[in-house]
Amino acid sequence: xxxxxxxxxxxxxxxxxxxxxxxVALLPYIAFILLTATFALAFYFSTLPKTAVPLREVAVASTxxxxxxxxxxxxxxxxxxxx
Amino acid sequence: xxxxxxxxxxxxxxxxxxxVSAGHSFENTAxxxxxxLGGTVVHVTTTYAVKALEDGSNIYTIALGQKEHEATSAxxxxxxxxxxxxxVEKLGAQDGDFQLYDIRLPGYLxxxxxxxxxxxxxQTHVTYPYPEEASQKDGQSLKYExxxxxxxxxxxxxxxxxxxxxxPQIHSYTEPNVEFTEDAPVTKSGATLTYGPYKNVFPSANKxxxxxxxxxxxxxxxxxxxxxxxxxxxxxxxxxHWGANLxxxxxxxxxxxxxxxxxxxxxxxxxxxxFFQRSAPHMLPGLTLHLPAGIRDVYFYxxxxxxxxxxxRTAPSVPKxxxxxxxxxxxLKPRYPLMGGWNYSFTLGWxxxxxxxxxxxxxxxxWIVGVPVMxxxxxxxxxxxxxxxxxxxxxxEVEFFAPFPALNDELSTxxxxxDTTGRPAVTLRYKNLTDTHxxxxxxxxKVPFSAHLKKPLAVATALTGLFVLAxxxxxxxxxxxx
Numbered sequence: 272x273x274x275x276x277x278x279x280x281x282x283x284x285x286x287x288x289x290x291x292x293x294x295v296a297l298l299p300y301i302a303f304i305l306l307t308a309t310f311a312l313a314f315y316f317s318t319l320p321k322t323a324v325p326l327r328e329v330a331v332a333s334t335x336x337x338x339x340x341x342x343x344x345x346x347x348x349x350x351x352x353x354x
Numbered sequence: 355x356x357x358x359x360x361x362x363x364x365x366x367x368x369x370x371x372x373x374v375s376a377g378h379s380f381e382n383t384a385x386x387x388x389x390x391l392g393g394t395v396v397h398v399t400t401t402y403a404v405k406a407l408e409d410g411s412n413i414y415t416i417a418l419g420q421k422e423h424e425a426t427s428a429x430x431x432x433x434x435x436x437x438x439x440x441x442v443e444k445l446g447a448q449d450g451d452f453q454l455y456d457i458r459l460p461g462y463l464x465x466x467x468x469x470x471x472x473x474x475x476x477q478t479h480v481t482y483p484y485p486e487e488a489s490q491k492d493g494q495s496l497k498y499e500x501x502x503x504x505x506x507x508x509x510x511x512x513x514x515x516x517x518x519x520x521x522p523q524i525h526s527y528t529e530p531n532v533e534f535t536e537d538a539p540v541t542k543s544g545a546t547l548t549y550g551p552y553k554n555v556f557p558s559a560n561k562x563x564x565x566x567x568x569x570x571x572x573x574x575x576x577x578x579x580x581x582x583x584x585x586x587x588x589x590x591x592x593x594x595h596w597g598a599n600l601x602x603x604x605x606x607x608x609x610x611x612x613x614x615x616x617x618x619x620x621x622x623x624x625x626x627x628x629f630f631q632r633s634a635p636h637m638l639p640g641l642t643l644h645l646p647a648g649i650r651d652v653y654f655y656x657x658x659x660x661x662x663x664x665x666x667r668t669a670p671s672v673p674k675x676x677x678x679x680x681x682x683x684x685x686l687k688p689r690y691p692l693m694g695g696w697n698y699s700f701t702l703g704w705x706x707x708x709x710x711x712x713x714x715x716x717x718x719x720x721w722i723v724g725v726p727v728m729x730x731x732x733x734x735x736x737x738x739x740x741x742x743x744x745x746x747x748x749x750x751e752v753e754f755f756a757p758f759p760a761l762n763d764e765l766s767t768x769x770x771x772x773d774t775t776g777r778p779a780v781t782l783r784y785k786n787l788t789d790t791h792x793x794x795x796x797x798x799x800k801v802p803f804s805a806h807l808k809k810p811l812a813v814a815t816a817l818t819g820l821f822v823l824a825x826x827x828x829x830x831x832x833x834x835x836x
Contacts, residue, residue: 279755279796283722284675286713291598292806298597309817316821321828332821340814344596347771351651353597353705354772354809 299349305342309335379408383468385504385513391520391573393496393581394611394735395788396480400504401434402471406463414457415445416473417505417559419568423453425477427735427786428758431457434470451564452505478735478786483581483636484574488613488694490623494636495525495576495613502530502549502569507559514550521545523576530569547573578635580692582734583611591725592744592770593708595806600711603703604729608688612636614695624691636694640687643729647672647680649704654686656700663687674710675724702729720751721801724794727757728787736787743797744768744779748805754780757793761785772809 274282293301312335319328347354384403389396404414418426431440438460445454463469484497504513517527522545532539534552541548549571558567588605613636627633640663645652648671654661664687669680688698712723725743728736745752752765760782767776780797 274755276755276757276796279722279798280675280724280794282715283713283724283796286715286722288674288709289595289598289712289714289721289723290709291595293596295598313821317824325825328825332818332825336814336817336821337810339817340810340812343813344772344810348594348597348599351705352771353592353594353599353601354770 293345295348298345302342302345302349305338306346309339309342312338379406379411380414380508381405381407382506382508382510382513385506385510387504387513387515389498389500389515389517391481391496391498391518391575391577393577393579393733394478394481394583395733396477396498398475398477400473400475402473402506403468404463404471405468406465409465410462412459412462414459414471415507415559416455416457417452417507418455418475419452419501419505419564420450421499422477422501425480426475427478427788428476428790429455429473430475431471431473433460434472436460440471451561452559454507454559476788476790478788481581483611483613483694486613487616488634488636489616490620490627490634490637490693492613492616492634493576494578494581494634494694495574496581498573498575500571502528502532502571503534503552503555503558503567505558505564505568506555507557509557510555512551512553513555514548514552517547517549517573519545519547519573519575521576521578525574525576527573528569528571530571532569533567579733580610580636580638581612582638582731583609584731584734584736585609585697585738587728587736587739588742589728589739590742590744593712593723593746595708595746595801596809598708599705600708600723600725601703601705602725603701605699605701607697607699608692609697610636610638610692610694612694615693619693638688638692640685641731643684643686643702643731644681645684645704645729646706646710646726647678647682648710649682649706652682652684652702652704654684654700654702656689656698658689661686661689661700663689671707671710674713715798718798719800720798722796722798724796727784727791727793727795730789730792732789734788737785739784739787741782741784741795742768742779743781743795744770744777745797745799746801746805747773747775747777747808749778749799749801752778752780752797752799754782754798755796756782757795758791772812774808774812 312331316328316331316335344354382402383405385400387398387400389398429442431442441458443456445456459469481496481498484495488494524545527540527547530539532552534555539549585607590603592601647669649668652666654664665685666682668682672678672680692698712721714721727741728739761784763782766779766781768779769776782795
């Protein structure tokens with residue numbers, strides 16, 4: 272599409288402002304909750320017995336990883352490193 | 355992908371089209387050039403009182419001397435009394451003696467019709483400190499050089515040049531021999547010099563005139579503010595969608611372009627000057643910067659470390675795109691006072707909410723962000739600037755719109771925290787920017803939802819790696835003796 276500078280400037284003024292999927296004010300609390308859960312699950316993972324089909328271990332590890340992933344990103348943002 | 359540029363003030367070359375001699379369809383009844391002297395930046399306003407000699411004339415040509423053209427960093431043309439800028443076209447090279455510009459008037463003039471055209475130019479690096487060295491106690495004086503006569507491809511009935519100095523003392527000025535006047539070629543009244551009126555100047559935009567009749571004039575005036583120059587400005591704007599944040603970081607290489615310090619720097623002299631409040635005019639103790647409203651977490655450091663001699667008063671956030679009357683004021687003091695010829699490089703950065711600068715366009719499906727080109731330090735020229743706008747990871751269909759053409763632009767990849775594939779970055783390079791260039795660059799980009807998840811999934815993958823390591827470790831027998 273071809274926009275001129277002036278039309279983009281007025282478009283920029285008119286459109287609704289940016290809003291994130293997760294409100295920024297909640298990020299520190301989300302980071303804390305998710306990282307606590309990750310830590311708890313990691314500890315639980317370390318207590319699991321060895322089995323032939325490691326179903327429980329895989330389930331716990333993947334949940335902990337995903338929660339940890341979101342938790343670390345939220346942690347970075349609350350610490351001021353806006354990733 | 356290059357974005358379209360402002361069409362109302364655009365410079366493009368007509369290298370192929372021959373220069374049609376539109377020269378004789380106008381006549382100048384009067385030309386008045388007013389020069390406002392400054393430090394590194396000089397503002398020149400030229401008013402042409404134009405009379406059309408033919409029906410249907412609407413392209414008026416102005417000429418700038420070669421040295422003047424090289425020093426000009428911004429040129430706008432308007433009809434006197436109106437706000438809308440006119441379209442200006444730079445014509446191809448004219449043997450290196452002068453440069454022609456075509457201005458499209460808003461309407462067609464009939465034969466005998468008149469109009470007043472105001473051309474405002476900003477010149478940089480046209481002054482130099484003279485004497486070139488000054489001790490801590492001395493004053494500061496600058497010399498300004500210019501061409502005596504305003505060139506024009508048309509006949510000029512009368513022209514004059516007024517040079518205004520901001521401070522009352524003018525030490526000396528050229529008194530030329532000019533054949534276009536019977537009276538004194540130059541008069542002085544307070545802090546204003548008037549060269550003219552020069553009558554009946556024939557069409558001067560040609561090599562012969564420039565060689566025979568054109569002269570250089572010099573004005574030597576005192577200037578009691580520090581003369582500043584930013585040798586290089588590297589500005590990085592980083593956009594974060596997870597943190598809803600826009601971080602702007604300026605790496606500034608500041609230089610005091612005043613007279614070089616003669617002798618050594620005496621701290622005793624400096625302190626006594628500060629105590630008795632009679633500081634040398636060429637010494638820069640500190641700067642006051644006007645930063646955007648709504649900023650937080652401002653940092654100011656240099657090569658040695660954090661610089662704590664600063665004071666910040668923030669202004670609350672203003673909605674996106676609104677006319678900004680409020681600024682956050684930062685008074686910063688470099689680690690040492692800047693004497694003439696000294697440099698100081700520092701980094702200044704801040705965070706601001708992304709909602710103040712970016713918005714979401716539902717129709718295009720894109721986010722549009724506006725990043726200011728520079729932080730204005732009044733009366734200062736930026737010799738070189740590199741503006742880098744770093745978009746979120748996975749941004750696609752990037753389009754940018756700059757308020758004035760850049761020297762060059764490129765799209766590259768920047769890698770920072772928690773990145774896997776890297777972030778697209780738009781880099782624009784500029785030269786000789788002044789306060790008149792304080793515009794906003796708009797960038798439109800798309801980020802699919804899956805791209806937002808890249809970061810958490812990258813961290814999750816790293817954690818999974820650790821869990822796999824633990825899994826394997828549990829099953830490996832590491833005992834030395836069974």
